[in-house]
Amino acid sequence: MKNKNQSLMQPLQDFYQQYQLEFKYGLIAGIMVLFVGVIGMLESFQNREVIRDFMTLAQILLLGPAFVTGVLIVRRKSENNDALISKLTSALVIGLLTALPTLILVFLNAQVFEDLRSIFVNVNRNWVEVVTFDNDSLLIGSGLVALAMAGLSLSGGIIASLPRKISRAILMALTFTITIGVFGQTVGLILNQLLPEDVLDAIFRRDVLLQEPAMILFGLSLVGAFIWSYGSEPINQQYQAMPKQNQSIVRLIGLGLFSALLLALPFIVGRALSDTAVTIGLFVLMGLGLNIAIGLAGLLDLGYVTNYAVGAYLMAALTSRGPLGLSSEITAWLNSFMPITFGEQFINFWLVLPIAILAAMLTGFLFALPVLKMRGDYLAIATLGFGEIIGKLVISDWFSPVIGGAQGIQFIPKPEFFGTTLSNPEQLYYVVLAACILTLYVSVRLNNSRTGRQWMAVREDEDVAAAMGIDVPRAKLLAFTLSAATGGLAGAIFAAKVGSVFPNSFTVFVSINVLSLIIVGGIGSNPGVFIGALVLIGMPELLREFSDYRFLIYGALLIFMMVNRPEGLWPSKIRQREIRTDLETDPTLKAKQSTSA
Amino acid sequence: MKLRIFGDNFSLVDFIINVLRVVIIVLVIVGVSNTIMSGRFTVAQYINLFVAGLAQGSIYALIALGYTLVYGILLMINFAHGEVFMAGAFTAVFLAQAMDRSGFLDSAPIIAIPLLILFAGVISATVAVLLERIAYRPLRDSPRLVPLITAIGASFFLQYTFRGFYGSGFKSYPTVDALQGNFTFGEINIPIVQVFVFGIALVLMAGLYLLVEKTKIGKAMRAVSEDKEVARLMGINVDFIILVTFAIGGFLAGAAGVVNGLFRPQGVNFFMGFIPGIKAFTAAVLGGIGNVPGAMLGGLFLGVIEALGPNLVLAGLGVPGANQLKDVIAFTMLVLVLIFRPQGILGERLSETKA
Numbered sequence: 001m002k003n004k005n006q007s008l009m010q011p012l013q014d015f016y017q018q019y020q021l022e023f024k025y026g027l028i029a030g031i032m033v034l035f036v037g038v039i040g041m042l043e044s045f046q047n048r049e050v051i052r053d054f055m056t057l058a059q060i061l062l063l064g065p066a067f068v069t070g071v072l073i074v075r076r077k078s079e080n081n082d083a084l085i086s087k088l089t090s091a092l093v094i095g096l097l098t099a100l101p102t103l104i105l106v107f108l109n110a111q112v113f114e115d116l117r118s119i120f121v122n123v124n125r126n127w128v129e130v131v132t133f134d135n136d137s138l139l140i141g142s143g144l145v146a147l148a149m150a151g152l153s154l155s156g157g158i159i160a161s162l163p164r165k166i167s168r169a170i171l172m173a174l175t176f177t178i179t180i181g182v183f184g185q186t187v188g189l190i191l192n193q194l195l196p197e198d199v200l201d202a203i204f205r206r207d208v209l210l211q212e213p214a215m216i217l218f219g220l221s222l223v224g225a226f227i228w229s230y231g232s233e234p235i236n237q238q239y240q241a242m243p244k245q246n247q248s249i250v251r252l253i254g255l256g257l258f259s260a261l262l263l264a265l266p267f268i269v270g271r272a273l274s275d276t277a278v279t280i281g282l283f284v285l286m287g288l289g290l291n292i293a294i295g296l297a298g299l300l301d302l303g304y305v306t307n308y309a310v311g312a313y314l315m316a317a318l319t320s321r322g323p324l325g326l327s328s329e330i331t332a333w334l335n336s337f338m339p340i341t342f343g344e345q346f347i348n349f350w351l352v353l354p355i356a357i358l359a360a361m362l363t364g365f366l367f368a369l370p371v372l373k374m375r376g377d378y379l380a381i382a383t384l385g386f387g388e389i390i391g392k393l394v395i396s397d398w399f400s401p402v403i404g405g406a407q408g409i410q411f412i413p414k415p416e417f418f419g420t421t422l423s424n425p426e427q428l429y430y431v432v433l434a435a436c437i438l439t440l441y442v443s444v445r446l447n448n449s450r451t452g453r454q455w456m457a458v459r460e461d462e463d464v465a466a467a468m469g470i471d472v473p474r475a476k477l478l479a480f481t482l483s484a485a486t487g488g489l490a491g492a493i494f495a496a497k498v499g500s501v502f503p504n505s506f507t508v509f510v511s512i513n514v515l516s517l518i519i520v521g522g523i524g525s526n527p528g529v530f531i532g533a534l535v536l537i538g539m540p541e542l543l544r545e546f547s548d549y550r551f552l553i554y555g556a557l558l559i560f561m562m563v564n565r566p567e568g569l570w571p572s573k574i575r576q577r578e579i580r581t582d583l584e585t586d587p588t589l590k591a592k593q594s595t596s597a
Numbered sequence: 598m599k600l601r602i603f604g605d606n607f608s609l610v611d612f613i614i615n616v617l618r619v620v621i622i623v624l625v626i627v628g629v630s631n632t633i634m635s636g637r638f639t640v641a642q643y644i645n646l647f648v649a650g651l652a653q654g655s656i657y658a659l660i661a662l663g664y665t666l667v668y669g670i671l672l673m674i675n676f677a678h679g680e681v682f683m684a685g686a687f688t689a690v691f692l693a694q695a696m697d698r699s700g701f702l703d704s705a706p707i708i709a710i711p712l713l714i715l716f717a718g719v720i721s722a723t724v725a726v727l728l729e730r731i732a733y734r735p736l737r738d739s740p741r742l743v744p745l746i747t748a749i750g751a752s753f754f755l756q757y758t759f760r761g762f763y764g765s766g767f768k769s770y771p772t773v774d775a776l777q778g779n780f781t782f783g784e785i786n787i788p789i790v791q792v793f794v795f796g797i798a799l800v801l802m803a804g805l806y807l808l809v810e811k812t813k814i815g816k817a818m819r820a821v822s823e824d825k826e827v828a829r830l831m832g833i834n835v836d837f838i839i840l841v842t843f844a845i846g847g848f849l850a851g852a853a854g855v856v857n858g859l860f861r862p863q864g865v866n867f868f869m870g871f872i873p874g875i876k877a878f879t880a881a882v883l884g885g886i887g888n889v890p891g892a893m894l895g896g897l898f899l900g901v902i903e904a905l906g907p908n909l910v911l912a913g914l915g916v917p918g919a920n921q922l923k924d925v926i927a928f929t930m931l932v933l934v935l936i937f938r939p940q941g942i943l944g945e946r947l948s949e950t951k952a
Contacts, residue, residue, distance in 0.1 A: 035758075038761065038762060039757075039758060039760075039761025039762060040761050041761070118691075119691050119762075119763065120762055120763070121762075121763060121764040122761060122762075298742070300742050300745065300746070302749075369610060369613050369614075370613070370614055370617060370932070370936045371935070371936070372610050373610070374935055374936075374939065376741050376742050376745075377673075377674050377741055377742065377745050378882075378935050378939055380674075380742070380745055381674065381875075381878060381931070381935065382931070382932050382935045382936070384875065385875070385928040385929075385931040385932045385935075386928075386932065388872075388875070388924065388928045389925050389928045389929060389932070392921075392922065392924050392925045392928070393922075393925060396918055396921045396922055396925075397917045397918030397921060398916050398917055398918060398922070473608070473610050508871075512749065512753060515746070515749070516750075519746060549757065549761075551753045551754075551756065551757050552753070552754055552757035552758060552761065554750070554753055555750040555751060555752070555753035555754025555755070555756075555757065556750070556754050557750070558746060558747060558749060558750025558751075558753075558754075559731075559732045559747050559750045559751055559754065562736060562739075562743050562744075562746055562747040562750070563732070563735045563736060563747070566739070566743060
């Protein structure tokens, strides 16, 4: 009996053995496509056109995975020097497999279940429209989708089997063009400041890239990518061959250009994007601060929002002109015994800013005291607990006479700077920029200081650090206190920017936001914070459709980064070195890397 | 930070922690005595609160078991466990509503409720197993914070996944006719549903106890939690046992989801798991993480404290709106346990080298 069974299963098993990799890749991509459909991403991106009358964001999400897996499988197979035809067959098989799970659900939805929508809210007519290319017949539509996926996977495979430099150039140009299309609104807003209206209209119509400009853009970027892939190496060699002095001059010029760009940003991008830039800047501030605790000292602080809330509420309570504001009381009290009389505007943004920072530092210090002796994971949960306690207290009746409960505090005046009120985002941008640069400077100096090295020692091993004569509790306290400072700074600026504070702005999500941007950028890396904030805060602000799925994407990114790239997008040099030496000295790690790659 | 004022080994941190300890004890004593002196509540009311606390606590205990089982084996905090609970509760609400519409739930609750529990348990177990397989397994040898960060990511990923699946609105469980009404003893009225919830939790915990202590799988689980390497040498499939552990923890969390739905029908949505998850973690630490009876005890203890705390302590201290601060009590409990007794009431079931 057993033998017979085995002989029956044998061909199937052989088939599976032969195409194991294809099955794996195809089904993963297929489940991804199914997933983005069922959670409603396809539906909400349906009306977002990337290239006018040619491609929507939903179609990119639907068909993109097939293309990418096509590229990946052929690259993987090229390592084994497989024949071209076998590589392309794999790509084709994968394309079809990618379509399979979604099409099964389309069939089930139409034939078997009467009302799947009452449970899975996004398995609805719009979804069916997207996954069948809006075809009247489900059969023809799903056939077309399967064909399109197979075709795209195949073309991905063909591109990947071209010589390395050419395929890279094509992929780069493709990514670039699609990125411009996806961020059409943003690009349009920027170009609006630079180009005359009629030129802009020829490229974008209602924020959507037109077809011909898209082709021209693709062509241009292809040329650029070719030049890059053939020219970057010689240039790099030339740079390396230069004397050290000239290298630093080149670097200085680069830095100068970058700072000029940063300074001129509000004029280039206009009001709406300046507002986004301010938000990004606030998160950069918090990221730089939290990076001291997480990146340098290895203290996973999940209650960082506390510092942000302290800064914001202090700014609000002290400067507000509303019923809850204390400014007139404090001025009156001061005037009652001081020899000079303070005016109405005595308590302003600039006076409260340092107070807010100090208050946040005090909070950080106080909350750090009880948790100093905890080990890493308990510390994370305890700080999360602190954050939640503060969140609940802020909204409770107990404190509402002081900070307004759910109504919050309103009428916070904008900062004034030598007579001008900094009321619009373009002006506030410079406040945030100055704060960021100052914080960056402090953080870089700390990184290279004795204290910074102490933190790193504590991060790596507390016991050894203590044995080396480092006062571990002191180092930790300092890390918490300093990291809290920028949280308070960001909160204070936030309060002045928005003009009112509500408990809803200070939930655990802020902490998670900051944590995610640090992880994505690279733990302990300062440039990483900028990259992370740009990607994680900037993207959902620019792509409104994404903001519904913001935390879904953050979660997926956290998992993905921890599993595949724990050092982040822009790793700090020390981390990079650590990971590399680990690989060199530890053979098991190296073996793991090579199997997983 | 050493201050050399009071002799050699005086540390500021210890001093402050001790001050904190005294302040909290004084506050609790003052609050409790104020409330009792004021005679705000009758004995019957206290008993009612206590029983409601036990019922709520048994739900925490069921979730806490998942934390404790996983921690005992992998030494990691499965931060996403609250979302495993949510997955079962949120999915089973559709089945419960369907059962209610067809009248099955009211006509044969004795079959329908176990079916619901089984369904939610299987869903949650599946989610937990997928979580282990996809997110945690690749990180098994990483530094401790890496799996924790992954788990935080997984927690938010799951929340928004289920939000995408079932929408962001609130759902509610149907009420079961058989569970309405009270047991009455003189002045004391005890809702039947609370007794029922407590009973189900006890049955499930007894089942878990038998599984861990009396079966081969349970033996293997204990072996793996002692020493993975040696267990592997003894021929135990460690990866499989870890999966089983996640599945059992997930099943209990899913069951807790349904039980919670019977106890508090409202408020089923994608975010419902976050707060109970943290509270259940508190319960697990309270009992001594890694310690199975500890988690049960810790859950009940936390439930009772949460029920009595606001009225007994905070109201006595003159805090307005004390009942809003239930969660604050629970989180304060969490922080206090982590500060003063991280090994829990019954002690962590871990050797020194592991901790």
